[in-house]
Amino acid sequence: MASSRIAAARRLVIKAGSALITNNGQGLDLAAIDEWARQIAELRKAGKQVILVSSGAIACGMQRLGWRKRPHAVHELQAAAAVGQMGLVQVYERAFAQYSLHTAQVLLTHDDLADRKRYLNARSTLNTLLRFGVVPIVNENDTVVTDEIKFGDNDTLGALVANLVEADCLIILTDQQGLFTADPRKDGTATLIAEARAGLPALEAMAGGAGTHIARGGMITKVIAAKRAAGSGAHTVIADGREPDVIVRLARGEALGTLLISETPPLTARKQWLADHLQLNGRLILDSGAINALREGKSLLPIGVVTVRGNFERGAAVACVTDDGHEIARGLINYGSSDSRRIARRASQEIESILGYIEEPEMIHRDNLILT
Numbered sequence: 001m002a003s004s005r006i007a008a009a010r011r012l013v014i015k016a017g018s019a020l021i022t023n024n025g026q027g028l029d030l031a032a033i034d035e036w037a038r039q040i041a042e043l044r045k046a047g048k049q050v051i052l053v054s055s056g057a058i059a060c061g062m063q064r065l066g067w068r069k070r071p072h073a074v075h076e077l078q079a080a081a082a083v084g085q086m087g088l089v090q091v092y093e094r095a096f097a098q099y100s101l102h103t104a105q106v107l108l109t110h111d112d113l114a115d116r117k118r119y120l121n122a123r124s125t126l127n128t129l130l131r132f133g134v135v136p137i138v139n140e141n142d143t144v145v146t147d148e149i150k151f152g153d154n155d156t157l158g159a160l161v162a163n164l165v166e167a168d169c170l171i172i173l174t175d176q177q178g179l180f181t182a183d184p185r186k187d188g189t190a191t192l193i194a195e196a197r198a199g200l201p202a203l204e205a206m207a208g209g210a211g212t213h214i215a216r217g218g219m220i221t222k223v224i225a226a227k228r229a230a231g232s233g234a235h236t237v238i239a240d241g242r243e244p245d246v247i248v249r250l251a252r253g254e255a256l257g258t259l260l261i262s263e264t265p266p267l268t269a270r271k272q273w274l275a276d277h278l279q280l281n282g283r284l285i286l287d288s289g290a291i292n293a294l295r296e297g298k299s300l301l302p303i304g305v306v307t308v309r310g311n312f313e314r315g316a317a318v319a320c321v322t323d324d325g326h327e328i329a330r331g332l333i334n335y336g337s338s339d340s341r342r343i344a345r346r347a348s349q350e351i352e353s354i355l356g357y358i359e360e361p362e363m364i365h366r367d368n369l370i371l372t
Helices: 030-045 057-065 074-097 110-114 116-131 154-164 201-206 219-230 246-251 266-276 288-295 337-343 348-355
Strands: 011-016 049-054 103-108 135-140 169-174 195-197 235-240 258-261 282-286 305-309 317-321 327-332 369-371
Touching: 011 030, 011 154, 030 049, 030 074, 030 246, 049 074, 049 116, 049 154, 057 074, 074 103, 074 135, 103 116, 110 116, 116 135, 116 154, 135 154, 154 169, 154 219, 169 219, 169 246, 201 219, 219 235, 219 258, 235 246, 282 288, 288 317, 288 327, 288 369, 305 337, 337 348
Parallel strands: 011 049, 011 169, 049 135, 103 135, 169 235, 195 258, 282 317
Antiparallel strands: 235 258, 282 305, 317 327, 327 369
């Protein structure tokens, strides 16, 4: 059963839209947020990791400022976001505290994920928060965005976060039952699409249409987000956020809404990306012990690096080579070239004393490395 793929998911990104969070612009829907917090707490007890991507800052700010129409001027949108984010964070903190869960506010812009170093920093932060049992609340940093760096909608942000943390599943909660063959508000013959392959061109045609005056997205942005998430192996569910126990029921494998399936296994997607789509910025010459460790599926530790060649920043793609120049692997390095040279041939426990800080104990983690 296809929905069992969602039940098997261990790491989920859940995106809730503005119309849901603000009850169609009437103000923050405290009861709905409390209910989602309760359901996410159940998933946490079941051993699942959850990141919540939340819209609503601008909509909340509009309500607080008494604005009925979404402004067009960027500085007014930024002001609304600044006012609204305060209320949004307070509500989430209170809602999750009822279940003894800590939350963390993470605000991102497109630049954060386009820049390789900031991308890795965001990834490390989110992974660390999940490891500590914290529920990250992610939103676009609307207080500083300009037209050039907007994600465009939080459906896209949800997909990018799913890719960033290699989530198994993206759940998009909306005010609609799911994706229909046509707009059910205009066509009485429209039927719900229970399951389809993410990225099918026909889906975008069916999903055409704009969002509301509160939200920027519509069903089309959700279909495109599912296609983007599928590239890293994540399945997507589009479901009605007002459906009772919707998150828990989906996590148990119940068929709700529209399931858009990724046909790319997560590991395959990431390894293929590493193998085919990165320019190599440097070379690490390894000793025989490190070479054997990589071939056994282990991470690359600094002690196994004999020489560092090239100039690169943290997060760059580098080649791992033998002393005669034969490439055996490539991956994303956790330290820039200068720091890599300083810790080469040294034990991981010495990194902090040498550099004054530690990013990771590995030079390249096995998840960011592929044999060639």
